[in-house]
Structure formats: C-alpha cells, structure tokens
Amino acid sequence: VSPGPGRPILVASNRGPVTFSRSEDGSLAPRRGAGGLVTALTSALQVTGGRWVASAMSEGDRERAAESGGRFEVDAGGARYDLRLLDPGADVFDAYYNRISNRILWFCHHYLWDVPRYPRFGADTAAAWDGYRAVNALFAEALAEEAESLGTAPAILVQDYHLCLVPALVRGRGAAGPIAHFSHSPFAGPDYLRVLPDEIRTGILEGMLGADLVGFQAAAWADNFLAACGSLPGAEPDRERRTVRWQGRNVRVGVFPISIDADALRRETAAPEVAARREALATSLGEMRLILRADRMELSKNVIRGFLAYERLLLDTPEWRGRVRFLAHLYPSRADIPEYRAYAQDCEREAERINAALREPEWEPITLSVKDDFQEALSAYGRYDVLLVNPVFDGMNLVAKEGPVVNDRDGVLVLSRNAGAHDELAAHALVVNPFDVGETAEALHSALSMPADERARRAKGLREVATANPPVEWVRRQLEDLEEAIAR
Amino acid sequence: VSPGPGRPILVASNRGPVTFSRSEDGSLAPRRGAGGLVTALTSALQVTGGRWVASAMSEGDRERAAESGGRFEVDAGGARYDLRLLDPGADVFDAYYNRISNRILWFCHHYLWDVPRYPRFGADTAAAWDGYRAVNALFAEALAEEAESLGTAPAILVQDYHLCLVPALVRGRGAAGPIAHFSHSPFAGPDYLRVLPDEIRTGILEGMLGADLVGFQAAAWADNFLAACGSLPGAEPDRERRTVRWQGRNVRVGVFPISIDADALRRETAAPEVAARREALATSLGEMRLILRADRMELSKNVIRGFLAYERLLLDTPEWRGRVRFLAHLYPSRADIPEYRAYAQDCEREAERINAALREPEWEPITLSVKDDFQEALSAYGRYDVLLVNPVFDGMNLVAKEGPVVNDRDGVLVLSRNAGAHDELAAHALVVNPFDVGETAEALHSALSMPADERARRAKGLREVATANPPVEWVRRQLEDLEEAIAR
Numbered sequence: 001v002s003p004g005p006g007r008p009i010l011v012a013s014n015r016g017p018v019t020f021s022r023s024e025d026g027s028l029a030p031r032r033g034a035g036g037l038v039t040a041l042t043s044a045l046q047v048t049g050g051r052w053v054a055s056a057m058s059e060g061d062r063e064r065a066a067e068s069g070g071r072f073e074v075d076a077g078g079a080r081y082d083l084r085l086l087d088p089g090a091d092v093f094d095a096y097y098n099r100i101s102n103r104i105l106w107f108c109h110h111y112l113w114d115v116p117r118y119p120r121f122g123a124d125t126a127a128a129w130d131g132y133r134a135v136n137a138l139f140a141e142a143l144a145e146e147a148e149s150l151g152t153a154p155a156i157l158v159q160d161y162h163l164c165l166v167p168a169l170v171r172g173r174g175a176a177g178p179i180a181h182f183s184h185s186p187f188a189g190p191d192y193l194r195v196l197p198d199e200i201r202t203g204i205l206e207g208m209l210g211a212d213l214v215g216f217q218a219a220a221w222a223d224n225f226l227a228a229c230g231s232l233p234g235a236e237p238d239r240e241r242r243t244v245r246w247q248g249r250n251v252r253v254g255v256f257p258i259s260i261d262a263d264a265l266r267r268e269t270a271a272p273e274v275a276a277r278r279e280a281l282a283t284s285l286g287e288m289r290l291i292l293r294a295d296r297m298e299l300s301k302n303v304i305r306g307f308l309a310y311e312r313l314l315l316d317t318p319e320w321r322g323r324v325r326f327l328a329h330l331y332p333s334r335a336d337i338p339e340y341r342a343y344a345q346d347c348e349r350e351a352e353r354i355n356a357a358l359r360e361p362e363w364e365p366i367t368l369s370v371k372d373d374f375q376e377a378l379s380a381y382g383r384y385d386v387l388l389v390n391p392v393f394d395g396m397n398l399v400a401k402e403g404p405v406v407n408d409r410d411g412v413l414v415l416s417r418n419a420g421a422h423d424e425l426a427a428h429a430l431v432v433n434p435f436d437v438g439e440t441a442e443a444l445h446s447a448l449s450m451p452a453d454e455r456a457r458r459a460k461g462l463r464e465v466a467t468a469n470p471p472v473e474w475v476r477r478q479l480e481d482l483e484e485a486i487a488r
Numbered sequence: 489v490s491p492g493p494g495r496p497i498l499v500a501s502n503r504g505p506v507t508f509s510r511s512e513d514g515s516l517a518p519r520r521g522a523g524g525l526v527t528a529l530t531s532a533l534q535v536t537g538g539r540w541v542a543s544a545m546s547e548g549d550r551e552r553a554a555e556s557g558g559r560f561e562v563d564a565g566g567a568r569y570d571l572r573l574l575d576p577g578a579d580v581f582d583a584y585y586n587r588i589s590n591r592i593l594w595f596c597h598h599y600l601w602d603v604p605r606y607p608r609f610g611a612d613t614a615a616a617w618d619g620y621r622a623v624n625a626l627f628a629e630a631l632a633e634e635a636e637s638l639g640t641a642p643a644i645l646v647q648d649y650h651l652c653l654v655p656a657l658v659r660g661r662g663a664a665g666p667i668a669h670f671s672h673s674p675f676a677g678p679d680y681l682r683v684l685p686d687e688i689r690t691g692i693l694e695g696m697l698g699a700d701l702v703g704f705q706a707a708a709w710a711d712n713f714l715a716a717c718g719s720l721p722g723a724e725p726d727r728e729r730r731t732v733r734w735q736g737r738n739v740r741v742g743v744f745p746i747s748i749d750a751d752a753l754r755r756e757t758a759a760p761e762v763a764a765r766r767e768a769l770a771t772s773l774g775e776m777r778l779i780l781r782a783d784r785m786e787l788s789k790n791v792i793r794g795f796l797a798y799e800r801l802l803l804d805t806p807e808w809r810g811r812v813r814f815l816a817h818l819y820p821s822r823a824d825i826p827e828y829r830a831y832a833q834d835c836e837r838e839a840e841r842i843n844a845a846l847r848e849p850e851w852e853p854i855t856l857s858v859k860d861d862f863q864e865a866l867s868a869y870g871r872y873d874v875l876l877v878n879p880v881f882d883g884m885n886l887v888a889k890e891g892p893v894v895n896d897r898d899g900v901l902v903l904s905r906n907a908g909a910h911d912e913l914a915a916h917a918l919v920v921n922p923f924d925v926g927e928t929a930e931a932l933h934s935a936l937s938m939p940a941d942e943r944a945r946r947a948k949g950l951r952e953v954a955t956a957n958p959p960v961e962w963v964r965r966q967l968e969d970l971e972e973a974i975a976r
Contacts, residue, residue, distance in 0.1 A: 116790070120925045122800065122925045189677040189678065189679040192680070194906075224679070417682075433686065435607055435684075436609040
C-alpha cells in the first residue's frame, strides 16, 4: 500500500519509534515502541522514505544521539528508521514535557482540574512556557533542515499536544511541503480552553493553524477546535465545511480515527508466555465471570467511578456476588506528578474499601494489579466477559479496540460516550455517561446478563470495526487530505 | 416608567421578594429582600399588577403561607405584593433546592466539579430529580391558575436554574400569555453540560425552550445555551440570529445584563450606622491602602487565588508591605454542603498561612471577615482603593457594580473576564484571567500604582455604566423583547 503520492515523510513526535537502553554487553540497544501510531508511520516511512524527529527521552536515547550528532539510522523490530533525536537539556525538557505538556495541556484537554482551586498560573508558568516554545522551535529547526536535505518536498506530520507550535514555526522557516498536525488527545471546549493564560491559548491555536491540515480522533474534538478558533482574532472558522480561514490560507480540519495493528496484537497474544498466563487466569477464575479494565493509572480513565459502579452492581444485584471478579490492570503512570500519586492512592483505597465490605471467604470482589506488564493485560483481554472503558474524556482509547480483537468469549464492551472510540464503536457497545455511576452499574448488569446471540453479534461488530481501518490507512487518509488541502 | 404594554406580570422565582419571621410581639413580620431582581420586578409589579409566585423558604414563610392557603397580599419596604408561596414539603424541597439546584446545576454552570472524582450520579440523583420536577410542576400549576384568574393574559417571567422546567410545563397547561426564562447564573458549555445525566440535561433544555424568550446576563452564556441546543434532537439553533427553532416555534435568546438599584444602595450607604463604621475603618487604616473583596463564601468566587495573588504582590513588590491591607468580607453561604465547608476552611487556612509568613509587628496583611453583615461591606465599599472581583465563572457579579457606585476614592476595579459584568465594565476595569495568579498580582500592583487622573477617569466610567441601566430597564427590555418574540 503506497500511503501517498510519492513524497517522503517527515514525522515529528515527542516520543520516537524506538528507545535506547544499555544491554548486558554494554551496547546501546534499540527497542521499538508499540501502538498504532508507530505501526502506521513505520509502514509509511518504509515505502516513502523520510525521517522521524523525536525527543531523546531516556538516558540511552541521549547517549545514542550524542554518538552521532543526533542523526542516525537504526534497525528495530524489523524496520529501518532514519532518526533525529533532539536533546534540549534536562531543565528545558522538564519545562516542555512535564510542566506544560503533561501538567497543563493534558489537564486542560481532559477537564482534569479541580477548578475552584487549580490551576494557579504564574511566573513559573511563563518560564515553563518559554521551555515549551524552545523545544518546539528546536523541532521546527530540525524539520526545516531535514526538509531541505531531502530534495523532494516532504509531507510533514506533526504529532500531538507536545508540538502545537511546530506547524507555524516550520511554515515560518519556509519549509517546502504540506504540514499536518494531529491531536491524539481530546481538544477542550472554548470556555475550558480559556482557563489557559492567553499567551498559551493563542500560541497553541496559532501554532496549529500553521498546518494545512489539523486532524483529530473524533468529531467532537474537531468541533471544539473550530469553536476555539472563533475566539482567535483574525481566524474565521467555518464549522459546516470544517475549515478555518487564517492568514490568507484555508486550513482544513479533519477527523482521522486511529486504530490498532491487529496482526501484531494477535502475534503477541499467540506468544507462549501469554498463552500460559491466560491458562493460569482461566484456572483461577473457573466459572467466574470477569470484568476487566486495562488503563494507565490516569486521572482521565475514571477508575474510581468504575469501582463504585461495580459496588453498586453487587449491592443491587447480590446474585452476582461470588460469581464475578473485577480485574483492574493499571499501568503505573506519571508518578512524579502529585495529582497522579494522589489519584493512585484514592483508587487503591476505594478498591480496598469495597473488598473489605463485600469479600467472602472464597471470593475477593476486586483484583487491583498495578504494574507495567502488557502481557498480563493481553492474557486478560482473551478471558474477559465484560470490558469496562469508561474514561471521563479520552481522545480515542485503543483498549476499546484491542480487547475485542483478542477476546474470543464474545465479551461485551461497556464504553464511555466521551471516548473518541465512541464514534465508531457505539452501535456494538453498551454506552454510558461516565459520570453516571448508576447507569454504569446497569450497563455492567446488562452486559453480564446478555444472551449469547446478542453477545456474539456485538462482538463481531466490534471486531469488524476495530480491524476495518488498519494503521496504514490512517496515514494514507491524512496524506490524501493533505494533498487535497494544498491543491485548493 | 411603564415596563410594558399594560399586561399584568406573573413572576416565578425560588426566593420571593419578602421573607417572614416572628417578630418580638409574636406576629409574622415581612422583610423585603435586597438586590436588583427584587427592585426591578417590584417596580414593574406596582405599575402592571400581577403576582409573585415563590417557594416558602423559611419557617415563617411556611406559617404565613399556611394561614392564607398560600395566596395573600403584603406590604413590605414601601411596596405592595400579591404573593403566592408554595410549600412542597421538606423532603421534596431539599431534593429540588439543595440536591439538584445547588449541588448539581450550580456546580455544572460554574465548572466547580473535581472532574476525575465528582460528580457521581446514581439512583439518589434520579430520586432528587423527581423532587425537582415535582416542585417545578407545582410552580407551573400555580402560574397557570394565576394566569387564568388575572383575566388579561400576563407576561410570565420565570427566574433562574431552579425553575428550568417551568416554561414548558406552563405552556403544556395552555396558559395564555408570553413566557420568559431568565438565567442569573452562567450557562455551561456543551461538553460540561453533558456531564449531567441525559434526563437532566435534556429536561433543562426542553424546559427552557418552552419559553418564548430565554434570557442571560452575558453573551457567553447565551452562546453556550445555543451551542447546547445543537445537541438536542429536534432543536435548530441559529447562533447568528440567536433563535432556536423548536416544536414549530421560534424561541428567542437574549442578553439582558441586570444592574443594581443605585438609589437604594446610596440610601443604605447614607445610614448613620454605615457612616460610623466607615469612619472606624478609615481610622484603623489611616494612610494604608485597602484592597477589598466582598463575596459569598462560594466556590466560584476564587477567594484562594485572590489571596495568592496578593501574596505574590507582597513578595514581588515588598515596598507594599505595611502600606496595604487586604480585607476579605465573606458572607457565610451553603454551609450545609460539604464542598462549601471544605472551601471555607481552605480559604481561612490560606489567609492564616500568608499572615503568618508576612505579618509585621504593626501590620497584618489580610483581614478575613466571615459574617453576614452587608453594612460592613457597604462601609468598606466606600473606602477601598482596589476592588478585587475575580470569580472563576459568574453569571453577572453585582459587587463589581455596587462597589464603584458607593466608592468615592476613585477605587480601581480588578475584574475577572469570566464574570458576566465583564461585557459592560471591561473598558474601565483591569481585566484578569482568574486562573492566572501572576496576572492578578500584576493587576493589583497596577491598580495600587495608577495615577490619580487615570483612576478618576476609570471610576467615572464604572459609575456611569453601573447606573446607566437601572433595574426597571432590565424588566422593560425583556418585556419588549417578549412582545416582539410572540408578534412574529
């Protein structure tokens, strides 16, 4: 599959496709990342050529980058990459990555602040914003250099909320070739976006409008972006046609839902270790039903209300006691951010409280597994009867697509209407308002009680949707739209 | 001033224009409420005749209502009222007033939830919603009866988030006469409104769309309402013309900023007790500058960030230490709601921390006065050099208008851009993003440092705007628009 009209591709993302770490023999070994994004762009890059520009995230990355002046070639996971790793220094990186991207922009786009008390912007915010701007400028400079060195004008694909300023900065450097920006996160509504200091809010909007194409995972986020542009002086959004008139150009706004690499996922699932662990899980469960959640330990994932809904189920429908287990598989995440540590504690406390209140001699209602172990999640994907995906807000949520592809028990998906995945999967899922614990409890009960034929029909629908749009298609559609956008 | 074309008026509001309490001689004495709303509708009612339907809020109200079957006439504060007080019983009232109106709708419209953890809707929410519906139905029934008994079709003016269902319910009862609903609070953006259970969200929107005219304090809230209508099946909002096509009718959406009763405010200020207290305050301050805030102890008022901005001012510009005092006058509010108690504690803790860190032998940086004493606030209105009005979100905020009318020192207004009052007062205030502590600190410094001529020019502008639109105008404009709306 050729992903485009023969242009090379320049990818910019904070996290690159591989990370380096010291192996036992002392050499720096690359490990390829998982996920639809890496798969999609890796496939595309093998065909078109080009380069991937990313931050040096790990100590190994920084060492590897230092060896080669940041630009080098590497083979990993069966693919060849031309990489460029940028190292802005620890303090600037911290400002850009932790303080602005993860503690401000992520919180804003997911509505995570306790608004009467937080955020509290000040001089430290302004200083951190300088760091964000510096790293974005570093990316733009690198992209402009790489575009020039490629000979043919490349398609420049900028990823996510870390790099919102890059499109306008690259354009300002006169780089040839069309520019796309894609947000993997949600995009906040206009009121909430205005919580940000003006400099940050207008910086982000103007930065993204430097692109020819601004892409989102779901229609709701595209619409919020268009609405936000309505408050940017000089921008003229057209919500119907999904374009923004800006500085004499028409910026196209598009919706490109990303999906998963189903083949790779099935290969990983078929690994003997996963099979063995699934066997062990099956033995421990016996006839017991399994409700599963698998998420990063993340404020937006709505772990606590998930536990409360399960408790409500057990209180309202006591016949489920002893017949179902809730396995919460949570990957540790951002533990250096105080809000995340507090949230993890609250999640654990809630699970303990419910277990203490409802456990029976032979039965523990909730199993909370907090560790970074994707194989464990994969083994549970195979065995669940109900998959709970109830984020308060979520750009897409790939667990909702991974689970159904691996599961072979016609497990039912209970899905938040505020996950981007809702656009595609709603017809085959039980959809809930993630703030409504009662509704979620009823959905869990419906899922556990669902007749086999309906389960099968829905599971088939989920599998079809989850595999219909392979990652390379996600790139192809963007590249097509990008060519159309600049042809006008 | 005749407020309309001669129709009688029926007002519906949760809190009526008078409350009753036992006086020393054992009789039930009426006391008239303060504020622009009561003034405006009282003036109008004296001219047009009509009736005011409200909840019996106090024990005295309930006793007075019981004496006369709920319908009676009363003289209070120089005006005559035909009242009807409704008493739905304590449990239903609690569900309607505390659980739905104040803990859910108020939180929603002001973005007050700590979204990763709250709200948590469930069966208790559904039960409380039944209470809200019951009280709204009680109001609608009473209004329909009163409309019939008046002979001439009245203008029915329904107030605020407590009574969102009333317009559609009154229309459903075939009441003659045009219906207006007015929101004194903000109106949440569409994403945040969707936090509500669907039944509540659609109930509110459909209920309000039962009116011929839906009014708001500021353009931002009207626009949010129109945006929310876009997600209501069958509703066709036209954002440009500010109308919603709904069930074969065109519902008009209008912006009617309410103002204050400047004459009454000046009369109260002239009272000897206020003058004496102002004198005492002046003596205690001497040459000291005064920064004032006067608010309900309310999650939306942003008290903590106000203290932090003042602390930042004192840290960054130490020459202000010993030369300025921050007086925070906070009326106790909703202390039966746990979030309010916690917030009040946090505010007190923050003030104590700052005082402990920065106090000097002869100087206390912050005076926190938590009591229900409007005369104290009035006396401070006269004396402030800077008035801080920095709510996170606020429908209008009348302190921003009261202060400048009473103040005679050319005090400077530091004003949140998220207060409805911003639409009218921005040109004469120092405008801040209420989440930006640094920006607020800078505004306080600018206000304290402002040259006398600029202070005078701005203070004049504030006074002119605050008095230009007396409360009776607010009613007149709505009644005019209402006639236009039904004439089409």
